[in-house]
Amino acid sequence: MRKRRGGVPLPLLLPAAxxxxxxxxxxxxxxxxxxxxxxxxxxxxxxxxxxLRLSLWTSTLATLVCLVxxxxxAWLLARVEFPGRRLVRALITVPLVLPPVVGGIALxxxxxxxxxxxxxxxxxxxxxxxxxxxxxxxxxxxxxxxFLVISVEGALRGADTRFEEAAxxxxxxxxxxxxxxxxxxxxxxxxxxxVLCWARALGEFGATITFAGNYPGITQTMPLAVYQTMESGxxxxxxxxxxxxxxxxxxxxxxxxxxxxxxx
Amino acid sequence: MSLLDAALRVExxxxxxxxxxxxxxxxxxxxxxxxxxxxxxxxxxxxGLTPLTGGHLRLDGRDLTEAPPEERPIGVVFQxxxxxxxxxxxxxxxxxxxxxxxxxxxxxxxxxxxLERVGLTxxxxxxxRQLSGGQAQRVALARALAVDPxxxxxxxxxxxxDARTRLETRGExxxxxxxxxxxxxxxxHDPLDALVLADRLVVVEQGRVVQEGDAATITARPRTDYVxxxxxxxxxxxxxxxxxxxxxxxxxxxxxxxxxxxTFVAFPPAAVALHPTEPTGSPRNTWPAVLADIQRHGDSxxxxxxxxxxxxxxxxxxxxxxxxxxxxxxxxxxxKAAETRAYxxx
Numbered sequence: 138m139r140k141r142r143g144g145v146p147l148p149l150l151l152p153a154a155x156x157x158x159x160x161x162x163x164x165x166x167x168x169x170x171x172x173x174x175x176x177x178x179x180x181x182x183x184x185x186x187x188x189l190r191l192s193l194w195t196s197t198l199a200t201l202v203c204l205v206x207x208x209x210x211a212w213l214l215a216r217v218e219f220p221g222r223r224l225v226r227a228l229i230t231v232p233l234v235l236p237p238v239v240g241g242i243a244l245x246x247x248x249x250x251x252x253x254x255x256x257x258x259x260x261x262x263x264x265x266x267x268x269x270x271x272x273x274x275x276x277x278x279x280x281x282x283x284f285l286v287i288s289v290e291g292a293l294r295g296a297d298t299r300f301e302e303a304a305x306x307x308x309x310x311x312x313x314x315x316x317x318x319x320x321x322x323x324x325x326x327x328x329x330x331x332v333l334c335w336a337r338a339l340g341e342f343g344a345t346i347t348f349a350g351n352y353p354g355i356t357q358t359m360p361l362a363v364y365q366t367m368e369s370g371x372x373x374x375x376x377x378x379x380x381x382x383x384x385x386x387x388x389x390x391x392x393x394x395x396x397x398x399x400x401x
Numbered sequence: 402m403s404l405l406d407a408a409l410r411v412e413x414x415x416x417x418x419x420x421x422x423x424x425x426x427x428x429x430x431x432x433x434x435x436x437x438x439x440x441x442x443x444x445x446x447x448x449g450l451t452p453l454t455g456g457h458l459r460l461d462g463r464d465l466t467e468a469p470p471e472e473r474p475i476g477v478v479f480q481x482x483x484x485x486x487x488x489x490x491x492x493x494x495x496x497x498x499x500x501x502x503x504x505x506x507x508x509x510x511x512x513x514x515x516l517e518r519v520g521l522t523x524x525x526x527x528x529x530r531q532l533s534g535g536q537a538q539r540v541a542l543a544r545a546l547a548v549d550p551x552x553x554x555x556x557x558x559x560x561x562x563d564a565r566t567r568l569e570t571r572g573e574x575x576x577x578x579x580x581x582x583x584x585x586x587x588x589x590h591d592p593l594d595a596l597v598l599a600d601r602l603v604v605v606e607q608g609r610v611v612q613e614g615d616a617a618t619i620t621a622r623p624r625t626d627y628v629x630x631x632x633x634x635x636x637x638x639x640x641x642x643x644x645x646x647x648x649x650x651x652x653x654x655x656x657x658x659x660x661x662x663x664t665f666v667a668f669p670p671a672a673v674a675l676h677p678t679e680p681t682g683s684p685r686n687t688w689p690a691v692l693a694d695i696q697r698h699g700d701s702x703x704x705x706x707x708x709x710x711x712x713x714x715x716x717x718x719x720x721x722x723x724x725x726x727x728x729x730x731x732x733x734x735x736x737k738a739a740e741t742r743a744y745x746x747x
Contacts, residue, residue, distance in 0.1 A: 297483075299479070299483055300483055300485060300486075302448075302450050302470070302483075303477070303479060303483040303485070304485075304496070304500075305449075305450070305469070305470040305471045306448050306449075306450070306470050306471075306473075306475065306476065306477040306545075307471075307476075307496050307497035307500055307544065307545075307548060308471050308497055308500035308501050308548060309471055309496075309500045310471055313500060317496070318485055321485075321487040322486070322487060324487075
């Protein structure tokens with residue numbers, strides 16, 4: 138796209154600059170307070186690597202769960218006319234507006250040991266989800282799923298359905314058409330949705346601490362570790378943990394961006 | 402014996418398509434009509450992409466009225482080709498055979514053979530966006546033919562090409578259609594495509610068949626204004642009374658052919674002569690007219706004339722200069738009865 142010549146209007150430039158400063162300033166604050174000298178020793182603390190590993194692991198699993206459940210859901214919303222479709226679309230956005238803590242309580246009421254489905258899971262299979270690593274994955278997937286569904290649905294709506302018709306005339310069933318034509322066409326949209334979803338899962342706090350608790354090694358992800366360190370009065374420790382989370386997530390996002398999110 | 406036997410009825414809002422089609426093995430039929438006539442709807446209904454609200458579809462003795470598109474032995478070349486952008490030319494062509502249970506290697510072999518037949522050996526690894534319009538058209542044709550369809554459908558196959566590529570591609574397409582053992586149905590609004598590519602023409606207007614026949618019949622005996630315009634003839638309908646045809650507004654045209662009852666009269670613009678004063682002599686149709694418009698038409702000029710009847714005349718630039726023709730000029734029109742063709746309308 139060609140850029141228009143001429144100066145940028147002040148009413149646009151000024152808020153844009155303030156917005157940028159607003160986003161960057163807290164990060165600068167974080168860097169300014171980082172105890173660089175003791176950084177390496179802090180990094181080596183077992184609790185830190187444990188929490189980091191758990192965070193990466195659970196957010197990746199949560200993203201996979203979201204892909205498996207969210208892509209078909211997005212396809213349904215984009216391609217199939219069914220009664221109540223608008224209601225379903227509204228329901229999907231609920232976790233977006235719900236405070237994550239409330240989401241965690243809701244998950245407890247549904248999947249907790251005495252919950253709607255949880256009691257059945259417990260009595261039939263002996264499965265309990267709250268306060269387990271699986272619970273962390275569920276809490277993260279719950280808050281991240283809407284991000285994936287919304288971006289994939291948008292990609293599907295933007296894709297030309299006539300390619301699917303062409304596939305049908307060549308003998309492809311709807312399923313084959315989905316796997317061989319639709320999916321490759323919307324792959325960039327799915328990748329973007331997955332990255333968004335992963336980032337949301339990585340930063341998840343409220344639903345996780347409510348539904349899965351805060352047990353080091355089992356459910357204590359990085360955001361929870363930051364919160365606990367801060368609560369215990371160790372500001373310096375919290376800063377270090379925050380910095381690690383920041384660096385790791387930015388590095389991964391940048392790598393993914395180069396690999397998937399740029400046009401070939 | 403026809404391979405395709407279809408009665409297509411599709412109702413959508415106020416639009417209603419209701420046409421019967423039959424195509425024999427080895428035959429190419431052109432569905433010709435103005436934009437919005439329902440040609441593409443007919444094609445989509447045949448392919449199973451638009452459901453029928455009535456009628457039937459039989460192909461090679463099989464009833465396919467209710468069959469989903471993937472179960473119809475029908476290949477489609479879409480107007481803008483719809484080559485899968487993420488697959489190269491070879492995988493695009495191999496897509497159909499793969500879906501019909503051919504293994505990967507064999508499907509690639511089929512694709513290579515088809516790419517060779519359409520003259521695109523060496524392009525198999527190109528993605529659609531790396532192909533020119535003409536090449537993409539050929540890949541689309543190869544892709545549709547690679548599943549050995551009983552019926553091949555082509556939706557405006559040349560419309561997206563520039564004039565020069567169009568000429569070449571038309572010739573090639575004609576060769577491939579002649580080689581196709583099944584039936585072929587071509588949808589087009591271009592009479593030249595229809596005349597060159599098809600054995601038989603079916604003219605559709607407003608969802609109905611208004612005329613069908615071979616090229617010679619259609620071009621010689623148009624039955625609607627649309628067809629007359631396509632083949633470049635003046636066409637009038639009136640009541641035949643021996644060697645004259647009385648038009649609805651009372652004007653009469655003398656014809657060479659004896660006619661009775663509801664009658665069409667057609668004559669080429671080149672048969673219309675213009676004179677500065679009322680011509681005398683041989684028995685002919687003469688009337689005064691006012692020149693409405695002049696436009697270039699090949700080597701000659703096409704003149705639109707208002708008067709008791711509205712006709713088009715082709716004259717040489719020299720004659721136009723001599724007659725000082727310009728819009729608004731009053732002039733005499735002459736038409737020999739022998740140059741008209743009259744034929745019954747019912």
